[in-house]
Amino acid sequence: MKTAIIFKTKHGTTEKVAYMLAKALSADGSEIRVIDLAKTRQPHLVSYERIIIGGSIHVGKIQREIRTFCDKHTDALCAKKLGLYICCMETDEIKRQKEFEDAFSEKLKKHASAKGIMGGEFLLEKMNFIERLVVRKIAHTKESVFDIDTQAVKKFISEIN
Numbered sequence: 275m276k277t278a279i280i281f282k283t284k285h286g287t288t289e290k291v292a293y294m295l296a297k298a299l300s301a302d303g304s305e306i307r308v309i310d311l312a313k314t315r316q317p318h319l320v321s322y323e324r325i326i327i328g329g330s331i332h333v334g335k336i337q338r339e340i341r342t343f344c345d346k347h348t349d350a351l352c353a354k355k356l357g358l359y360i361c362c363m364e365t366d367e368i369k370r371q372k373e374f375e376d377a378f379s380e381k382l383k384k385h386a387s388a389k390g391i392m393g394g395e396f397l398l399e400k401m402n403f404i405e406r407l408v409v410r411k412i413a414h415t416k417e418s419v420f421d422i423d424t425q426a427v428k429k430f431i432s433e434i435n
């Protein structure tokens with residue numbers, strides 16, 4: 275099934291997850307394109323049967339570009355098989371769910387056949403001074419943390435297949 279995985283990332287984790295999904299979904303011969311919204315601002319959606327949208331949470335919110343893209347293309351996205359995921363480092367289950375709920379519109383969430391909260395990473399070497407301060411304050415860590423949820427990735431793959 276021809277698939278586009280459209281993502282936005284700050285330090286590379288959402289992209290990493292996009293390629294994990296691409297690798298798994300291409301196993302059955304599906305043609306998968308991974309599209310970075312920062313580089314391809316207006317990807318054409320018509321030729322895809324399945325679309326996956328991924329973004330990451332920073333200070334409670336998904337990237338504005340993901341929201342704008344989703345709002346602009348709601349009708350087109352609702353005509354496809356759809357998956358939505360976020361990367362985030364919130365550990366409280368209720369707060370993580372809320373971050374996902376706030377990230378996408380009701381219409382897209384209702385239509386999506388796969389929804390994923392994929393965990394994330396704190397990559398200190400890629401952060402600027404302010405980001406490091408924020409992370410030290412919210413997560414009390416001075417070291418990088420690698421916490422992509424591979425179970426959530428697997429569940430997402432089975433839901434979208």
Ligand SMILES: Cc1cc2nc3c(=O)[nH]c(=O)nc-3n(C[C@H](O)[C@H](O)[C@H](O)COP(=O)(O)O)c2cc1C
Binds near residue numbers: 288330331393397408
């Ligand atoms: C400055 C900063 C703020 C963050 N704020 C949140 C947050 O409010 N909630 C959350 O769940 N994760 C938060 N995170 C964690 C990111 O969602 C996590 O690092 C994610 O893997 C980033 O993915 P990306 O590199 O693809 O952007 C924050 C990370 C940074 C660096």
